[in-house]
Amino acid sequence: MKGPYPEIQGGGSLILAWQVRNKKVLVIGGGDVAAGRIVNVLNADAKVTVVSPRSGLNDEVAYRIEQNQVDYIDRKFEPSDLDGVDMVLAAVDDPEASTQIYKLCQEKRIPANIADVPPECDFYFGSVHRDGPLQIMVSTNGNGPKLANIVRRQVASSLPSNIGAAIQRVGVLRKKLRKLVPGQEEGPKRMQWMSKVCEQWSLDELCEMTEEDMEVLLGFYEPGDVPSLEAVRLGEPQGAYDGPFLI
Ligand SMILES: C[C@@]1(CC(=O)O)c2cc3[nH]c(cc4nc(cc5[nH]c(cc(n2)[C@H]1CCC(=O)O)[C@@](C)(CC(=O)O)[C@@H]5CCC(=O)O)C(CC(=O)O)=C4CCC(=O)O)c(CCC(=O)O)c3CC(=O)O
Numbered sequence: 001m002k003g004p005y006p007e008i009q010g011g012g013s014l015i016l017a018w019q020v021r022n023k024k025v026l027v028i029g030g031g032d033v034a035a036g037r038i039v040n041v042l043n044a045d046a047k048v049t050v051v052s053p054r055s056g057l058n059d060e061v062a063y064r065i066e067q068n069q070v071d072y073i074d075r076k077f078e079p080s081d082l083d084g085v086d087m088v089l090a091a092v093d094d095p096e097a098s099t100q101i102y103k104l105c106q107e108k109r110i111p112a113n114i115a116d117v118p119p120e121c122d123f124y125f126g127s128v129h130r131d132g133p134l135q136i137m138v139s140t141n142g143n144g145p146k147l148a149n150i151v152r153r154q155v156a157s158s159l160p161s162n163i164g165a166a167i168q169r170v171g172v173l174r175k176k177l178r179k180l181v182p183g184q185e186e187g188p189k190r191m192q193w194m195s196k197v198c199e200q201w202s203l204d205e206l207c208e209m210t211e212e213d214m215e216v217l218l219g220f221y222e223p224g225d226v227p228s229l230e231a232v233r234l235g236e237p238q239g240a241y242d243g244p245f246l247i
């Protein structure tokens with residue numbers, strides 16, 4: 001019998017937004033693939049160490065090292081490199097080294113991605129579109145990496161050009177709202193009001209929202225109203241903390 005619940009479709013990946021800020025990520029190898037991995041983890045504010053003989057570094061990885069964007073160990077991988085490491089990204093052209101690295105990571109329970117060896121990956125990378133705070137990842141679960149790239153570019157080209165900026169403004173508003181009404185018991189009302197703002201305002205309006213507009217808009221939280229941006233600007237600005245006012 002078909003239930004009213006989502007049908008389970010096994011065989012997928014768990015797609016998450018992994019928070020690696022200030023976590024220690026070890027990148028093994030310094031070639032083209034390593035260069036891409038380094039960009040991915042630096043964009044997520046990780047603390048990155050690269051281990052690879054200097055002779056194998058490509059220009060981009062050499063540049064990251066020179067700019068002190070990453071720490072660097074100039075030699076081949078050694079097991080002690082894993083001490084205190086939270087994540088391993090291996091991109092070496094040596095299958096034996098890859099397998100040794102993966103086994104050690106499993107023993108130490110360090111999540112690892114071994115480029116070129118899908119069965120030796122705790123997680124796969126995907127093709128990512130980035131626009132400010134917005135990230136969209138496409139995965140084909142190992143079936144067609146190039147097709148992931150093609151789908152990602154198609155998705156990105158269909159997005160409004162101001163979506164990233166609008167999300168950034170909403171982020172600021174949400175922080176202010178949490179400060180204004182921090183309580184756990186306010187949760188449902190807070191979420192409902194925030195959803196209404198996102199639904200009722202256009203992306204252009206969200207982008208245009210100034211800090212002053214936000215303070216006025218937050219003044220409508222108590223009665224639960226969501227006025228238009230135009231109404232917000234017509235209303236007399238007043239401290240959001242003074243409670244509701246009517247226009
Ligand atoms: C399993 C996975 C593990 C992982 O690397 O995490 C993996 C594995 C392998 N990739 C291989 C080849 C290629 N990889 C790319 C490109 C990307 N590969 C990426 C991810 C992944 N690749 C994971 C699955 C992701 C998914 O399925 O969705 C992307 C999305 C992200 C990234 O790497 O950052 C990035 C695009 C980034 C972007 O567009 O932004 C291209 C195209 C190109 O280089 O232009 C080719 C050549 C064309 C082709 O094969 O499609 C081979 C060798 C096959 C062989 O020898 O024949 C293997 C090993 C194997 O399959 O056995």
Ligand SMILES: NC(=O)C1=CN([C@@H]2O[C@H](COP(=O)(O)OP(=O)(O)OC[C@H]3O[C@@H](n4cnc5c(N)ncnc54)[C@H](O)[C@@H]3O)[C@@H](O)[C@H]2O)C=CC1
Pocket residue numbers: 028029030031032033034051052053055056057058075076077091092093094097114115116117
């Ligand atoms: N997305 C994916 O999964 C893809 C995977 N690959 C595979 O990823 C691997 C790396 O690819 P590239 O970066 O293009 O290779 P590359 O040849 O440019 O770089 C290999 C790097 O590994 C370093 N290295 C080799 N042995 C090492 C060791 N024991 N310890 C530390 N560093 C070591 C070398 O110094 C060099 O910097 C290859 O096996 C390649 O086939 C290639 C394309 C896509």
